Each structure stands twice: as C-alpha cells, then as structure tokens.
Amino acid sequence: MDERPPFAKMNGLGNEIIVADMRGRADRVAPAAARALAADPATRFDQIMAIHDAKTPGTAHYIEILNSDGSSAQACGNGMRCVVQALAAETGTRRFTFETVAGILNAEEHADGSISVDMGMPRFGWQDIPLAEEFRDTRMIELQIGPIDAPVLHSPSAASMGNPHAIFWVDEDVWSYDLERFGPLLENHPIFPERANITIARVTAPDAVTIRTWERGAGLTRACGSAACATAVSAARTRRTGRIVTVTVPGGPLAIEWRDDDHVIMTGPAEWEFSGRFDPATGAWTRDAEGVV
Ligand SMILES: N[C@H](CCC[C@H](N)C(=O)O)C(=O)O
Numbered sequence: 001m002d003e004r005p006p007f008a009k010m011n012g013l014g015n016e017i018i019v020a021d022m023r024g025r026a027d028r029v030a031p032a033a034a035r036a037l038a039a040d041p042a043t044r045f046d047q048i049m050a051i052h053d054a055k056t057p058g059t060a061h062y063i064e065i066l067n068s069d070g071s072s073a074q075a076c077g078n079g080m081r082c083v084v085q086a087l088a089a090e091t092g093t094r095r096f097t098f099e100t101v102a103g104i105l106n107a108e109e110h111a112d113g114s115i116s117v118d119m120g121m122p123r124f125g126w127q128d129i130p131l132a133e134e135f136r137d138t139r140m141i142e143l144q145i146g147p148i149d150a151p152v153l154h155s156p157s158a159a160s161m162g163n164p165h166a167i168f169w170v171d172e173d174v175w176s177y178d179l180e181r182f183g184p185l186l187e188n189h190p191i192f193p194e195r196a197n198i199t200i201a202r203v204t205a206p207d208a209v210t211i212r213t214w215e216r217g218a219g220l221t222r223a224c225g226s227a228a229c230a231t232a233v234s235a236a237r238t239r240r241t242g243r244i245v246t247v248t249v250p251g252g253p254l255a256i257e258w259r260d261d262d263h264v265i266m267t268g269p270a271e272w273e274f275s276g277r278f279d280p281a282t283g284a285w286t287r288d289a290e291g292v293v
Contacts, residue, residue: 004277007285008086009043012078012270014222014251016045019079019086022052022280023061029280031070036283038068043285046218049079051087059099060087067217074102075162077225077254077266081115084108085270102162116267119226122233122258123160131158132193139238141166143191145182153182153200157234161264164196164216165230169240174200174212183214199227203240210248222251229264232256 008019018037020029029050037043050064063083065073080098088094088109095108107117126135135141138158143166146152156166166186170177177200186198198214211231213224228247235241236258243258255267278285 002277004279006275006288007278008082008275009045009273010082010086010270011251011273012081012223012225013249013254013268015047015076015078015224016221017076017079017082018043018045018048019082020048020050020278020280022050022064024053025280027280028052028064029066030282031066033278033280033283034066034068034070037278037285040283040285042287044068046215046221047073047076047079049076049083051083054099056099056104058097059104060096062099065100067215068219069217071217072101073163073217074100075119075226077117077119077161077229078223078268078270079225080105080107080117081225081268081270084115084117085113085272089272100162110267113269114267115270116265117225119161119229119264119266121262122230122264124158124237126158129158129160129164129196130193132191139234141191143186143189145186152177153186157238158196159230159234161226161229163226164192164194165199165227166192166196167199167201167211167227167231167234169238170200170202172202174202174210177212179212179214180220183220187214187216197224197227197230199224199231201231201235203235206241207244208246208248209235209241212250223249223254225254225266225268228254229256229266233258233264 048066052062144151144154153168156168195216213227276287
C-alpha cells in the first residue's frame with residue numbers, strides 16, 4: 001500500500017490550491033515540501049490546505065494552511081472552498097465545521113455546486129491586524145508609496161480576517177498599477193510586523209468592487225478570498241458600498257455578505273484539476289493514473 005498521502009490540485013477562481021489529505025497521520029507538511037511543490041510548474045500553488053484529524057470535539061477536521069514560500073497563513077477563503085468540494089465529493093456531506101489556527105469556521109456546499117464559507121468576524125483594532133503603531137481609526141492609515149508629494153498608492157484601510165490585510169482605494173483601472181513592484185515593498189513594510197496581504201481596490205458600483213491582490217508569502221494571485229472579504233468590510237465601513245457586494249478578482253466574481261451578526265460569508269466556486277500522492281517531508285510527488293478508481 002502507498003503510504004504517501006493523497007493530494008488534489010485544485011483552484012478557487014484561479015487561486016492555485018493543493019488540498020493535502022493528512023488524515024490519520026501524525027506528521028505535517030514541511031515548509032521545504034511546500035517550497036518544492038511550488039517550484040515545480042505542474043504543482044505550482046499559492047496555498048496548501050492540509051486536512052488533519054480534528055483536534056476539538058464538534059469539528060470535522062483541523063486545517064493547516066501553508067503559503068508557497070513555506071510560511072503559514074491563518075486564513076484562506078478560496079482554499080476552504082476547495083477543501084469543502086473535495087470532502088463533499090468523498091463523503092456526500094455538504095456542511096462542515098472546521099478548525100484552523102484562527103478558530104472555528106463553518107462552510108457549506110450548495111445544490112448548484114457553489115460553496116459558502118463563513119469567514120468569521122473581521123477585526124479592525126490596530127493590535128489585532130496587527131500594525132506596529134497605534135492607529136485609532138484603521139479605516140484609513142498613514143502609509144504611502146511613490147514620490148512623497150505625488151504618491152501612487154496611499155492611505156489604505158487595514159483589517160484582519162484572521163490574517164492581515166491592507167486595501168488601497170484607487171480611481172483608475174486596477175491593472176494600471178505596478179503591483180508586482182509595490183507589492184513586496186508594502187507586504188514587508190515595518191508598519192506590518194507580521195507582514196500583510198496587499199490589495200488595490202476600485203469601487204465600480206454601490207454593490208461592486210474590483211480588486212487585485214499581492215499576497216503575503218505567495219505574491220500575485222488570481223484570487224484571494226480573505227482579501228475579497230477584507231475589501232468588502234472596509235468598503236462598507238468607509239461607506240463606499242453596502243454590506244452585500246460582488247468583489248471581482250482577476251479569476252472572477254465572489255459574492256460577499258457582511259451579515260448583521262458581524263460574520264462575513266463568502267460564496268464562490270472551486271475546481272478540481274488532478275490528483276496524486278506526495279511526500280510531506282520533501283514534496284516529491286506522482287500523479288494518479290487518469291480514470292483508475
Ligand atoms: N488566498 C487566500 C489567502 C491567503 C493568505 C495568505 N497569503 C496569508 O495571509 O499569508 C485566500 O483565498 O483567502
């Protein structure tokens with residue numbers, strides 16, 4: 001019998017995800033294995049979602065999240081949808097309660113195949129995000145990039161969805177900004193002691209925002225679910241939109257609702273690409289033969 005754990009290469013609106021089945025095992029996916037899988041064009045990913053046995057009664061599984069640089073993340077909305085789709089296909093169950101390092105999280109697959117994830121409650125306190133210095137109002141913090149008298153990006157909103165986010169509001173097309181250049185500088189800016197996911201956002205209607213995100217530990221991605229949620233709550237907080245919005249990421253639209261009970265619900269698709277087995281210590285992997293059950 002093959003002792004190596006199975007994995008599925010999936011994506012959530014183009015956010016490249018590996019769902020690793022670590023159930024029944026005591027070992028974990030090593031950061032070195034993550035980096036090796038990320039370096040291989042066939043398994044290139046933004047996040048690994050490692051499904052472990054539950055730690056807490058009442059939860060189905062413990063999910064550990066790794067970025068492509070091997071660092072760990074507290075939240076990954078698109079990855080959670082992939083986990084739900086994989087487990088729903090296997091078990092026929094459609095509702096799940098998971099645990100992550102950031103807490104308990106509920107998710108559900110709908111009859112049309114779309115998946116909703118309750119991303120929990122946003123936090124806006126400067127220590128919670130965290131920021132390195134006190135800001136009483138995180139709807140707009142002092143931070144800018146570009147020439148001092150003509151900044152290209154400035155005054156972002158900051159929020160935590162379990163992980164740190166900064167959202168820069170822009171009036172022009174989000175593709176007209178050189179996020180590849182500014183992203184790494186802002187991700188690692190000293191104002192963010194745990195680094196941050198960096199988003200540029202353009203409000204196009206009272207219920208619509210278009211974004212691009214430079215992810216902490218992963219770089220430019222086609223979708224970042226937690227950034228879409230952080231953008232939605234920040235847009236509503238700054239009265240740019242209402243509490244129900246469509247956030248369009250490069251991979252497509254996500255429906256976000258900031259409910260009255262303060263929970264943020266994100267709904268979108270997930271897609272399976274191929275399956276295989278891998279070594280959680282090294283990242284060496286093989287693809288399953290197609291059509292063999
Ligand atoms: N792609 C993920 C976010 C990953 C966040 C990660 N880059 C970090 O916070 O370190 C999402 O769909 O929410």
